[in-house]
Amino acid sequence: xxxxxxGMCPGLDEDLLxxxxxxxxxxxxxxxxxxxxxxxxxxxxxxxxxxxxRRVLLAQHAAFPVCGADLYDEVLSSTAILxxxxxxxxxxxxxxxxTGEITELAGGxxxxxxQVCLGVAAHVAQHLRQNVIFVDTTGGLSARRLRQxxxxxxxxxxxxxxxxxxxxxxxxxxxxxxxDCLHRLGGGLRQVSASGGSVKALIxxxxxxxxxxxxxxxxxxxxxxxxxxAITLKTMAKxxxxxxxxxxxxTRSEEGxxxxxxxxxxxxIPRTRVxxxxxxxASSRPSLRSATLIKSSRQPCLIQAKLDLQCWSCSEHNTSGxxxxxxxxx
Amino acid sequence: MAAEVFMTSNLASxxxxxxxxxxxxxxxxxxxxxxxRGRPLxxxxxxxxxxxxxxxxxxxxxxxxxxxPVDAGGLQLEVLFxxxxxxxxxxRLVGILDARLGGAGSSSRPRQPAEAxxxxxxxxxxxxxxxxxxxxxxxxxxxxxRLASRPGLAFILLDSASAFYWPDRGEGGASVSKQEExxxxxxxxxxxxxxxxxxxxxASCHSNxxxxxxxxxxxxxxxxxxxxxxxxxxxxxxxxEVAPAGGGPRAHVFSVHCTSSSSGSKAHKSCSFRVGDGxxxxx
Numbered sequence: 001x002x003x004x005x006x007g008m009c010p011g012l013d014e015d016l017l018x019x020x021x022x023x024x025x026x027x028x029x030x031x032x033x034x035x036x037x038x039x040x041x042x043x044x045x046x047x048x049x050x051x052x053x054r055r056v057l058l059a060q061h062a063a064f065p066v067c068g069a070d071l072y073d074e075v076l077s078s079t080a081i082l083x084x085x086x087x088x089x090x091x092x093x094x095x096x097x098x099t100g101e102i103t104e105l106a107g108g109x110x111x112x113x114x115q116v117c118l119g120v121a122a123h124v125a126q127h128l129r130q131n132v133i134f135v136d137t138t139g140g141l142s143a144r145r146l147r148q149x150x151x152x153x154x155x156x157x158x159x160x161x162x163x164x165x166x167x168x169x170x171x172x173x174x175x176x177x178x179x180d181c182l183h184r185l186g187g188g189l190r191q192v193s194a195s196g197g198s199v200k201a202l203i204x205x206x207x208x209x210x211x212x213x214x215x216x217x218x219x220x221x222x223x224x225x226x227x228x229x230a231i232t233l234k235t236m237a238k239x240x241x242x243x244x245x246x247x248x249x250x251t252r253s254e255e256g257x258x259x260x261x262x263x264x265x266x267x268x269i270p271r272t273r274v275x276x277x278x279x280x281x282a283s284s285r286p287s288l289r290s291a292t293l294i295k296s297s298r299q300p301c302l303i304q305a306k307l308d309l310q311c312w313s314c315s316e317h318n319t320s321g322x323x324x325x326x327x328x329x330x
Numbered sequence: 331m332a333a334e335v336f337m338t339s340n341l342a343s344x345x346x347x348x349x350x351x352x353x354x355x356x357x358x359x360x361x362x363x364x365x366x367r368g369r370p371l372x373x374x375x376x377x378x379x380x381x382x383x384x385x386x387x388x389x390x391x392x393x394x395x396x397x398x399p400v401d402a403g404g405l406q407l408e409v410l411f412x413x414x415x416x417x418x419x420x421x422r423l424v425g426i427l428d429a430r431l432g433g434a435g436s437s438s439r440p441r442q443p444a445e446a447x448x449x450x451x452x453x454x455x456x457x458x459x460x461x462x463x464x465x466x467x468x469x470x471x472x473x474x475x476r477l478a479s480r481p482g483l484a485f486i487l488l489d490s491a492s493a494f495y496w497p498d499r500g501e502g503g504a505s506v507s508k509q510e511e512x513x514x515x516x517x518x519x520x521x522x523x524x525x526x527x528x529x530x531x532x533a534s535c536h537s538n539x540x541x542x543x544x545x546x547x548x549x550x551x552x553x554x555x556x557x558x559x560x561x562x563x564x565x566x567x568x569x570x571e572v573a574p575a576g577g578g579p580r581a582h583v584f585s586v587h588c589t590s591s592s593s594g595s596k597a598h599k600s601c602s603f604r605v606g607d608g609x610x611x612x613x
Binding site for chain 1: 397410411412415416417419420421422423424449451452453454455456457458459460461464465466467468469471472475476490496497499500501512515519536
């Protein structure tokens with residue numbers, strides 16, 4: 001609800017505002033939805049003036065329709081694909097995580113979600129030389145582990161430090177802190193993009209850790225907070241062209257199948273979802289995990305890949321990198 | 331997993347034709363005098379593959395049918411796509427258009443004209459991104475003025491109508507009528523646009539709960555009453571995971587179940603489809 005204020009648009013002065021309030025028109029929605037002739041009579045204002053004010057308010061508050069061809073050009077030039085650093089995961093995700101979208105990793109405890117997030121952060125910071133924002137809500141982030149991963153990618157101490165500096169860590173242990181953190185980051189990103197810095201990845205590990213504890217409170221409040229987190233993540237991903245990677249826990253469905261948590265309402269939020277599981281057979285390589293693609297707009301669903309968490313970005317597989325769609329299409 | 335696609339249309343006439351595409355359920359009384367006829371389904375088809383959840387693919391299917399040129403099997407009409415949850419994947423849409431246009435022409439056609447034809451189709455599409463129900467309401471009001479000056483618009487696709495359900499409930503406080511106020515106003519406005527400008531509206535809606543059966547005749551909707559009154563056709567989409575009999579990887583089966591409240595009898599129609607590179611493929 002946006003209240004009408006003096007000076008909001010030309011012609012909306014104190015006197016007119018008072019008369020509109022007497023006619024029970026207090027918000028922008030009220031004015032835009034009212035019948036103009038009726039309102040002109042009730043508030044004894046000029047019909048033409050009201051029409052002009054309505055036109056300006058609509059221009060300010062309505063979404064401007066964009067032509068499909070222009071939107072296509074914009075998407076082609078701004079979307080980038082970030083390699084995760086693991087060739088098998090890249091193949092599963094159709095070359096990597098896409099900017100402007102939310103990618104979700106769901107898995108049970110010790111399924112490797114945090115390790116995958118750390119691996120992606122290390123690869124983006126070191127190889128792609130882009131800034132990463134890592135929001136830690138579980139306390140699972142370890143700078144030592146990050147450094148360990150970077151050491152496998154480069155032996156130069158300076159390069160490792162440079163890469164670590166590109167990863168900005170923020171901690172938020174409840175949903176309000178998370179929203180606050182995301183909104184501040186959004187404000188910061190606007191300034192950063194003006195000065196030429198480039199954040200390309202936003203990792204939230206994990207989003208379910210801050211939303212699931214709201215289970216005891218009123219259902220409506222929980223759903224409202226979840227929708228706010230979803231909208232904030234999506235708008236940040238879209239407006240700043242960053243790839244958002246979030247992690248989620250898992251639950252069992254009525255049929256006993258493992259599925260990502262946070263309910264039906266969350267299933268529509270991520271564009272791509274991957275389910276991580278430990279391998280059931282006793283394996284000589286305990287660092288191996290199975291990744292199943294359960295939602296994607298580019299690949300057939302239910303394809304699988306095996307990920308080795310110990311050897312995330314081996315130097316012999318160093319061919320992946322950031323691709324711009326323009327280059328990929330030409 | 332089940333989801334609903336709500337569809338409202340000005341079905342001035344429906345007419346049975348021998349139509350190979352079973353999902354031409356709408357008819358458009360075109361201001362250009364072009365009428366597309368729909369054939370109610372009488373058979374259930376089965377399918378054995380899928381990619382996404384089906385609802386947005388179904389909207390892409392309608393969108394492509396509307397914007398493609400007549401020689402590629404389309405209606406060459408203008409469409410407004412209102413995207414409320416950033417779910418429009420332009421690259422996927424271009425892929426579908428490319429596949430449909432490539433199939434319509436000869437295989438020896440060079441690549442460049444196909445790209446130009448895709449852009450020509452995209453020029454008939456308008457996309458508006460709304461991030462709140464307040465913005466959606468303002469956009470629909472602004473559309474009213476636009477329609478008066480741009481009479482070529484024939485369809486509005488809304489993906490999705492339920493995107494602001496929880497934000498509205500949270501901001502509306504304790505009063506249910508206040509929570510539903512904005513969506514009610516949007517529904518009334520859409521109803522007025524339907525009547526005055528004779529356009530068709532397709533909207534998708536995410537279901538609120540997990541449901542086991544997708545063949546319930548009474549469709550449940552958690553959206554407000556004015557919205558439910560506006561809807562004349564309901565298409566319930568569902569997805570099942572199946573293992574093909576001949577071996578191979580498990581895949582998704584999508585099926586659509588349509589009930590229509592405009593016809594006198596409670597006619598139910600169903601069909602199934604698979605999702606491929608060229609969009610929906612009805613089997």
